[in-house]
Amino acid sequence: MSRELRHCYRDPLSEVWLAAAYRIGLRVQRCEDAFAHSDGKGTIHIASSAHLDADDCLAQMIFHELCHSLIEGPDSFAREDWGLDNSSHHDDEREHATLRLQACLAARYGLRELLAPTTDFRSFFDALGRDPLADRSDHSVQLAIMGLRRSDTNPWWPHLGKALQSSADIAQIAAGWAAPSSLPVLYRLYRSPPGAHPTGLPAGRAHDGEDCSRCAWRAADGTCFQAQQPVDAALPACERFEAAFDCQDCGACCREAYHSVTIAEGDPVAIRHPSLVVHRESYSEIAREDGHCVALQNQAGRYSCTIYEDRPTCCREFENAGEHCLTARRRVGLSL
Ligand code: SF4
Numbered sequence: 001m002s003r004e005l006r007h008c009y010r011d012p013l014s015e016v017w018l019a020a021a022y023r024i025g026l027r028v029q030r031c032e033d034a035f036a037h038s039d040g041k042g043t044i045h046i047a048s049s050a051h052l053d054a055d056d057c058l059a060q061m062i063f064h065e066l067c068h069s070l071i072e073g074p075d076s077f078a079r080e081d082w083g084l085d086n087s088s089h090h091d092d093e094r095e096h097a098t099l100r101l102q103a104c105l106a107a108r109y110g111l112r113e114l115l116a117p118t119t120d121f122r123s124f125f126d127a128l129g130r131d132p133l134a135d136r137s138d139h140s141v142q143l144a145i146m147g148l149r150r151s152d153t154n155p156w157w158p159h160l161g162k163a164l165q166s167s168a169d170i171a172q173i174a175a176g177w178a179a180p181s182s183l184p185v186l187y188r189l190y191r192s193p194p195g196a197h198p199t200g201l202p203a204g205r206a207h208d209g210e211d212c213s214r215c216a217w218r219a220a221d222g223t224c225f226q227a228q229q230p231v232d233a234a235l236p237a238c239e240r241f242e243a244a245f246d247c248q249d250c251g252a253c254c255r256e257a258y259h260s261v262t263i264a265e266g267d268p269v270a271i272r273h274p275s276l277v278v279h280r281e282s283y284s285e286i287a288r289e290d291g292h293c294v295a296l297q298n299q300a301g302r303y304s305c306t307i308y309e310d311r312p313t314c315c316r317e318f319e320n321a322g323e324h325c326l327t328a329r330r331r332v333g334l335s336l
């Protein structure tokens with residue numbers, strides 16, 4: 001005798017990520033002819049379960065695609081495969097950025113191993129080390145930092161964070177019920193995440209042994225520019241700890257982080273270097289080229305100012321490790 005079906009069962013982790021994608025503005029459709037593919041029209045196509053390996057997880061695959069969207073920015077929703085070329089190694093750097101971001105976001109919730117990718121890039125992911133953003137000279141790290149900052153903005157926020165937290169809740173409970181089997185279930189890869197930092201910033205798991213007293217972002221008066229509050233020197237380092245930075249490795253404030261280097265009245269640069277000065281209707285500024293101040297030079301990756309002794313007042317007053325320095329470094333992906 002047949003019975004009427006009134007409900008259906010679905011995997012809760014999959015439900016969380018299908019809903020997260022939907023709230024972010026994307027549909028997910030299972031398909032037979034692609035592993036994972038974004039069509040640029042609002043749909044992510046992901047292979048049906050019959051085409052996946054035992055350790056493939058729909059949640060991870062959606063999460064990975066969302067990380068791609070974070071690296072490429074909101075305009076990428078309208079581009080096929082987020083605008084990436086998947087047929088060559090041309091965009092490997094952007095794939096690496098996606099994996100660094102995926103590792104950072106997942107680690108905050110104890111999901112770095114559970115939500116690890118299963119593609120050819122798995123070995124890269126596994127070799128990332130405790131801090132996937134440690135090498136700030138690596139362009140894929142800079143892209144990942146910019147993606148991480150986007151995760152706190154629309155349309156990803158708050159859905160991505162909620163999906164990660166819900167996944168951690170589900171995994172933690174399911175891991176305790178998982179029966180022994182020849183292939184341990186993925187839920188067993190859940191790890192307790194680091195506790196929150198007292199400032200509310202993400203905890204500094206990768207900076208064991210460091211404290212706020214040695215962080216460049218803590219000003220002499222005890223204010224942390226990252227936390228925007230006074231912090232005790234003895235607090236353990238948060239995720240955003242940076243010991244120091246060398247302006248010659250950075251150059252952010254002289255290049256695309258800001259759009260203009262204005263010249264104050266009486267600045268000698270206007271007399272000593274007139275060919276570098278552009279006079280606007282109500283102000284004068286140093287000319288720009290390819291998005292940076294023309295006086296900035298880059299020799300073998302080291303930035304320097306060709307008019308350093310005559311630099312304008314605004315450059316003289318610009319404070320290394322100050323609030324505007326933080327803004328500049330964030331804009332180019334050098335600081336969290
Ligand atoms: S940014 Fe630096 S000073 Fe601020 S809380 Fe983190 S480690 Fe401490």
Ligand code: SF4
Binds near residue numbers: 245251253254328
């Ligand atoms: S942004 Fe800060 S660290 Fe970078 S060059 Fe400017 S002052 Fe130096």
